[in-house]
Amino acid sequence: MNSPRTRFYRDKVNGKVMGVCAGIADYTGVDALWIRLGFLVLAFSMGWPFFAYFVLGFLTDKKPGNLYSDRQEQKFWQGVRQSPARTAREVRASFRDIDRRLAEVENYYVNSNPRLSAEIEKLR
Template identity: 50%
Template sequence: MAARRTKFYLDKQNGKWLGVCAGIADYTGLDALWVRIGVIVITLMGAFPWTLIAYLLAAWMAQNKPHDFYGSEEDTRFWQGVRSNPARSTRDVRSRFRDIDRRLADIELHYTSRNTRLADEIDSLR
């Protein structure tokens, strides 16, 4: 079964303790250092037992990220964009396909149009 790219996974390869902060960083596209600092700041601001409970609950419920989850750095950025803003990602993909479709239409028009100079050269070779 293939791993879903829009699901939260623990990132134990880049994690320090259980991989929750690294998983959040991978999921959102943020740097893991900033996620860790944010968790520490929230904990020190008075949410001590709740952040620990939430951290342990996330570590218990989430699955480990598969080893070859992304093919390349471009895939990583794309899927992080899909998770953070799906509408923008859909719009970007549509614009890329629209551009490719336009270019293919131009090639098809050039290929199927009557090119008299080329036809004359082919006829002269016969």
């Protein structure tokens, strides 16, 4: 999984300070508000998350502007990062559904067109 869409980036566009919480939100698909609230609770109870935040802020790359073409693609890649196996099953199920619908269309046209049906039989 070396795709740029499966890496963690800071999201400076949607971020407040350095974009780390917004990047985590984009990476996981969780709303940024919940990530920020969780960070604040951890930071004020333990203290070390402030250090981790700034380390991530300096070490991670900024999110490329053209990473996703639309919202649906963003949701797809978030699903890939969360559960690659589940996403693969969903893609296979979509292809099976497309194949089934294509077979229904083919069956409809072949059965309603005797000339086409005869041509197909000649090819066999």
